[in-house]
Amino acid sequence: MIDTPLQPEFTSTERAILDPFVTSVDARIFGLRNLPEVVKGALFSRYSRSEKSIRRILLDEFIHQPESGFHQLVTAPSTDAADQIIATKHAEAFYDRVLVGYGDDSVAELGGAHVACEEISNVAAKILEDARIGISPLEKSTRYVSFTTKINGAYRYVREASIMDSPHAAAYISAMDGLFEAYSALLQPTITWVQQQTPRDADTSERAYASATRAKAFDVLRGLLPMATRTNMGMYGNGRAFEYLMTRAGSHDLAELHDIQSSLADALGALIPSFVKRANSPRGAAMRAYLASIRTAGASAAAPLNGHDSPQLPSVQLVAYQTDALQRVVTAVLYPHADTDYASVAAYVATMSVEQLAAIIAEASGDRAVRFHKPGRAFEEAHYTFDIVADIGAYRDLQRHRMLTQERQPYGVELGYSVPPELIAAGLDAPFRAAIDQAIAVTRRIRADLPTASQYAVPMACHIRWRFSLNLREAFHLCELRSTPQGHPAYRHVAQDIYRLLRDVHPELTAAMRFVDMHEYTLERLDAEKKLDIKRAALK
Ligand SMILES: Cc1cc2nc3c(=O)[nH]c(=O)nc-3n(C[C@H](O)[C@H](O)[C@H](O)COP(=O)(O)OP(=O)(O)OC[C@H]3O[C@@H](n4cnc5c(N)ncnc54)[C@H](O)[C@@H]3O)c2cc1C
Numbered sequence: 001m002i003d004t005p006l007q008p009e010f011t012s013t014e015r016a017i018l019d020p021f022v023t024s025v026d027a028r029i030f031g032l033r034n035l036p037e038v039v040k041g042a043l044f045s046r047y048s049r050s051e052k053s054i055r056r057i058l059l060d061e062f063i064h065q066p067e068s069g070f071h072q073l074v075t076a077p078s079t080d081a082a083d084q085i086i087a088t089k090h091a092e093a094f095y096d097r098v099l100v101g102y103g104d105d106s107v108a109e110l111g112g113a114h115v116a117c118e119e120i121s122n123v124a125a126k127i128l129e130d131a132r133i134g135i136s137p138l139e140k141s142t143r144y145v146s147f148t149t150k151i152n153g154a155y156r157y158v159r160e161a162s163i164m165d166s167p168h169a170a171a172y173i174s175a176m177d178g179l180f181e182a183y184s185a186l187l188q189p190t191i192t193w194v195q196q197q198t199p200r201d202a203d204t205s206e207r208a209y210a211s212a213t214r215a216k217a218f219d220v221l222r223g224l225l226p227m228a229t230r231t232n233m234g235m236y237g238n239g240r241a242f243e244y245l246m247t248r249a250g251s252h253d254l255a256e257l258h259d260i261q262s263s264l265a266d267a268l269g270a271l272i273p274s275f276v277k278r279a280n281s282p283r284g285a286a287m288r289a290y291l292a293s294i295r296t297a298g299a300s301a302a303a304p305l306n307g308h309d310s311p312q313l314p315s316v317q318l319v320a321y322q323t324d325a326l327q328r329v330v331t332a333v334l335y336p337h338a339d340t341d342y343a344s345v346a347a348y349v350a351t352m353s354v355e356q357l358a359a360i361i362a363e364a365s366g367d368r369a370v371r372f373h374k375p376g377r378a379f380e381e382a383h384y385t386f387d388i389v390a391d392i393g394a395y396r397d398l399q400r401h402r403m404l405t406q407e408r409q410p411y412g413v414e415l416g417y418s419v420p421p422e423l424i425a426a427g428l429d430a431p432f433r434a435a436i437d438q439a440i441a442v443t444r445r446i447r448a449d450l451p452t453a454s455q456y457a458v459p460m461a462c463h464i465r466w467r468f469s470l471n472l473r474e475a476f477h478l479c480e481l482r483s484t485p486q487g488h489p490a491y492r493h494v495a496q497d498i499y500r501l502l503r504d505v506h507p508e509l510t511a512a513m514r515f516v517d518m519h520e521y522t523l524e525r526l527d528a529e530k531k532l533d534i535k536r537a538a539l540k
Pocket of ligand 1 (some may be wrong): 477
């Protein structure tokens with residue numbers, strides 16, 4: 001039961017005024033509604049400097065302050081776009097006044113926005129999706145969407161500005177068209193082959209079967225898509241994360257990223273201007289210059305290492321881990337429950353045998369009924385670094401994990417490429433190889449003149465190398481999620497290899513990682529589609 005309210009009751013007039021803007025006028029836990037994002041942010045920011053409640057601040061400092069302009073909203077929360085723009089401008093002015101002297105970056109996390117980025121390249125999408133805290137992206141799938149369609153007679157890939165201005169333009173168009181033509185030509189034969197290999201059984205609906213076999217064909221052919229392929233992505237994020245995202249995009253040396261940066265500034269400037277305006281201020285410019293400078297410094301320091309790559313098969317190598325991870329994790333398990341300092345807990349743990357440590361880990365892992373039951377933060381004490389080579393398609397899937405550190409080397413063609421075994425078995429690999437070989441030859445020529453832009457021409461079948469550094473708790477999540485049967489085999493293999501390597505070095509710590517699926521499946525989406533049938537039937 002909740003104890004007596006501390007706030008004085010609102011008058012009936014005040015209650016009526018407040019009602020459209022809060023989910024409850026009385027409850028202690030309530031939501032804000034029908035207010036521009038900057039107003040919500042400004043309101044919450046007052047918590048740190050006021051003893052009043054938010055509802056009282058909303059009344060006293062917004063609604064009852066004529067200069068705030070909020071009477072327009074109070075009398076009739078409008079759905080009219082022009083009114084909303086006016087309201088946002090008033091809120092913005094008010095916010096700036098309220099926040100004079102605050103300067104807390106965290107205030108910009110108090111409001112958010114949804115932004116759609118359409119028809120951008122995969123190169124650009126990956127740069128945006130490098131964001132971790134504060135941004136939630138969702139992107140058009142290569143598994144559920146066909147890439148055979150054209151816009152105004154042209155396949156959907158970005159004609160990158162510097163390539164189109166170079167002598168490589170015609171070869172680039174020819175190679176990219178070649179990839180999309182091969183993709184389009186192989187789609188139906190691949191679906192037919194998949195269906196021949198895995199005929200529909202009586203338990204499977206036609207819908208589920210058609211979806212699963214189509215998804216399989218898309219998975220098999222995605223390697224033909226170049227990084228220039230246009231995609232659509234939606235992002236929800238808070239102001240602070242967007243400010244950094246814009247700064248990062250603006251620091252990039254690709255023209256497309258500069259265009260995106262300026263479009264983001266327009267879109268977010270209309271929604272949460274106060275939160276993102278620093279991205280284009282002198283401070284933002286200095287930050288962009290700094291980010292560009294550290295990238296250049298890293299590249300010049302690494303220059304002596306370059307130019308020696310040769311084809312490499314997909315592989316996962318564990319390159320660094322702590323030999324005392326078991327003791328560290330057990331120390332962290334005990335620490336929050338102890339009333340002594342860290343050193344004393346660690347000294348106590350140091351006296352234990354491996355069997356005793358394993359027993360504590362087993363207890364601390366609990367009885368995990370499903371993969372969503374994750375052990376606690378103590379498991380974040382163990383760290384692992386992997387060097388991974390996989391096709392870019394698999395990289396794209398794994399890159400989206402945020403609770404870890406990943407950094408890729410540039411998209412290139414020197415590490416070779418993977419041909420899906422299904423295409424070889426179907427006898428359909430020749431057109432796949434021909435299109436990719438043509439793209440590789442063109443990429444090499446472009447790279448000699450335009451190394452950064454040449455990444456657009458790289459097909460997703462090509463291999464990429466990246467550093468993957470994560471803690472054990474994220475490894476539980478990643479290995480279990482990314483080995484589920486419906487996953488693409490390329491990233492399932494990476495997740496399975498990571499698990500094997502962790503298990504080899506730290507069997508006690510990984511004993512509870514029991515939902516890693518080590519099996520192989522021929523029609524990965526089938527079970528998921530059958531479950532979808534059941535859910536659809538239940539909805540009807
Ligand atoms: C079979 C499959 C199909 C997929 N299809 C698509 C697709 O079509 N399109 C697409 O865009 N993506 C797709 N994804 C990717 C997916 O949406 C996630 O982006 C990706 O799996 C990263 O995992 P995650 O968000 O669970 O965890 P991580 O980013 O690794 O984070 C670990 C955990 O931290 C927490 N966490 C991290 N960030 C946040 C946050 N911002 N807010 C709240 N909690 C957070 C969550 O508990 C999360 O599970 C697919 C994934 C799978 C497995």
